[in-house]
Amino acid sequence: MTTTKEPLLKVKGLKQHFQINNNFTVKAVDGVDFVIYPGETYGLVGESGSGKSTIGRSLIRLYDPTAGEIEFDHMDISGKMNRETKDRLRTEMQMIFQDPMACLNPRKKVGEIIAQGLDIHHLYQNRTERAEKVAKMLEKVGLAPEHADRYPHQFSGGQRQRVGIARALIMNPKLVIADECISALDVSIQAQVVNLMKDLQVETGTTYLFIAHDLSMVKYISDRIGVLHLGHLVETGTTDEIFENPVHPYTQSLLSAIPRPNPQLERQRVAKGYDYKAEGVDYTKGVRHHLGGEHFVLATPEELERWTANQK
Numbered sequence: 001m002t003t004t005k006e007p008l009l010k011v012k013g014l015k016q017h018f019q020i021n022n023n024f025t026v027k028a029v030d031g032v033d034f035v036i037y038p039g040e041t042y043g044l045v046g047e048s049g050s051g052k053s054t055i056g057r058s059l060i061r062l063y064d065p066t067a068g069e070i071e072f073d074h075m076d077i078s079g080k081m082n083r084e085t086k087d088r089l090r091t092e093m094q095m096i097f098q099d100p101m102a103c104l105n106p107r108k109k110v111g112e113i114i115a116q117g118l119d120i121h122h123l124y125q126n127r128t129e130r131a132e133k134v135a136k137m138l139e140k141v142g143l144a145p146e147h148a149d150r151y152p153h154q155f156s157g158g159q160r161q162r163v164g165i166a167r168a169l170i171m172n173p174k175l176v177i178a179d180e181c182i183s184a185l186d187v188s189i190q191a192q193v194v195n196l197m198k199d200l201q202v203e204t205g206t207t208y209l210f211i212a213h214d215l216s217m218v219k220y221i222s223d224r225i226g227v228l229h230l231g232h233l234v235e236t237g238t239t240d241e242i243f244e245n246p247v248h249p250y251t252q253s254l255l256s257a258i259p260r261p262n263p264q265l266e267r268q269r270v271a272k273g274y275d276y277k278a279e280g281v282d283y284t285k286g287v288r289h290h291l292g293g294e295h296f297v298l299a300t301p302e303e304l305e306r307w308t309a310n311q312k
């Protein structure tokens, strides 16, 4: 990955608020800045309710952003979009969801499900070309051509997720948003699906926004990571910067919760607590500080001093 490239996605000051009633608004995403470079995998982590899915859904415009700018491949996709921009967004950005059973139409054969995007956007000349594209895609994700005639319930969880990947990648997207796409699978199958995604990325050069709870999987797949808490990106950096030198106490607490494979190290592991209220942290007061390299942390000057005091 090189950072001299132009980003594929630029997000600036993105807010996504949901008004519940007259006096209550959920600030699910409350001003986040990040970029994703072409060909890289950006891991988005954070506890349940931190706003990960909301960011994914805002990017692909399932919501109208409350505020902020989103630029995707030099197109402004944050405001009202014209027909051409919408069309490009619907083809060039694709999403893979957590629960394939919930998003694959149970009455449709898998071949039809995979070809849906091609059908909508008229991306083939004739039936033969359509069938060839589907067969080729099935093969790429490790399924067989005859699987096209089966229904989603005839597949295992791992196979269904392969169908979800095929459905996204057949569009030849520039960006794939994978929202907890392996969390529902058995651990042994998770590794297979992640490796498949990695292989397909090498082959196609596509870019991933990989959303997950599981930090060990994120560490394995990501080039860079954003740590999200309460709708704010509290720390961003390369995978090494985040794992080797976490500065924000929230990142530290997330990392300290990962069990270590080595029993001796696991015995020494101390889970670090983090209570932002007790620590008096107010994310709206912090600004992004550059720590070097690709590493940024959200902090007030006083917090920054405190958090970096014991380092180096």
Ligand SMILES: Nc1ncnc2c1ncn2[C@@H]1O[C@H](COP(=O)(O)OP(=O)(O)OP(=O)(O)O)[C@@H](O)[C@H]1O
Residues within 6 Å of the ligand: 018, 026, 027, 028, 046, 047, 048, 049, 050, 051, 052, 053, 054, 055, 213
């Ligand atoms: N459509 C909506 N209307 C109202 N509130 C919402 C809506 N979508 C999300 N929220 C709220 O916004 C916050 C962030 O939710 P989100 O689903 O983005 O979190 P998440 O990080 O994806 O969590 P998880 O890890 O559990 O998937 C939560 O408090 C959630 O209840």
Ligand SMILES: [Mg+2]
Residues within 6 Å of the ligand: 052, 053, 054, 180
């Ligand atoms: Mg989510």
